[in-house]
Amino acid sequence: MAWSLFRLNVRRDRQPGWYIPWMIAAPFLVVFAANGALVHYALSSFSGLTSEHASDEGAHYNLALAAAQAQVERGWQVKVSFTNTEGLRGRLDVTLNDRAGRPLTGAEVVVGLLRPTKSGADSHAKLADAGDGRYGAELVVPLPGVWDLRLDISHPSGNYQKVERVWLKG
Numbered sequence: 001m002a003w004s005l006f007r008l009n010v011r012r013d014r015q016p017g018w019y020i021p022w023m024i025a026a027p028f029l030v031v032f033a034a035n036g037a038l039v040h041y042a043l044s045s046f047s048g049l050t051s052e053h054a055s056d057e058g059a060h061y062n063l064a065l066a067a068a069q070a071q072v073e074r075g076w077q078v079k080v081s082f083t084n085t086e087g088l089r090g091r092l093d094v095t096l097n098d099r100a101g102r103p104l105t106g107a108e109v110v111v112g113l114l115r116p117t118k119s120g121a122d123s124h125a126k127l128a129d130a131g132d133g134r135y136g137a138e139l140v141v142p143l144p145g146v147w148d149l150r151l152d153i154s155h156p157s158g159n160y161q162k163v164e165r166v167w168l169k170g
Contacts, residue, residue: 067159074158075099080151082166088144090168093136094127094151096160103133104155112150113141116165141168 051057077097084090092111096104109127121142127135141147147168153160 070158071160074160076104076160077101078151078153078160078162080149080162080164082139082149082168084169085138088141088168090139090141091136092125092127092139093134094153096133096135096153096155098157104157105129105131105133107135107153107155109135110152110154111137111139112152113139114148114150115143116146116148118143144169 076099077095079095081093082090083093094109094111096107096109098104107129110124111127112124113122115121123139123142125137125139127137130136145168147166149164149166151160151162151164
């Protein structure tokens with residue numbers, strides 16, 4: 001029995017199907033290698049910072065939250081209407097009332113039409129004061145379709161912002 005431990009020169013032929021376990025393991029090895037490469041590139045290409053001034057932006061975010069809360073507490077009633085006059089032309093009217101329904105006069109109303117799907121077509125306009133809390137302007141929309149209407153109102157008693165998605169037909 002001792003002599004069988006030292007039989008190094010004996011060559012055995014491989015059994016049929018010896019490669020089948022490797023065929024099962026090979027796809028897993030390819031997936032592990034691909035995932036390893038993706039993890040390496042993800043960790044080496046992104047520093048984790050989305051902003052160089054995160055604390056400043058956080059402070060501004062808190063101010064924006066406080067302004068939104070103050071806007072809700074003022075309870076202004078803002079009505080926006082757009083009437084097509086012809087083609088891509090129309091009239092934008094904004095009516096401002098306080099919590100009790102009294103007209104808010106002396107405000108500066110600026111409207112921005114922002115195209116969510118195409119940059120470069122955006123426009124801004126300052127609405128004229130028509131009295132009794134009504135503000136309006138004639139607008140020309142460059143393209144028909146979906147627009148984001150951004151309303152910025154500055155008044156001595158506070159500010160107001162509103163974004164509304166509108167569909168403008170040509």
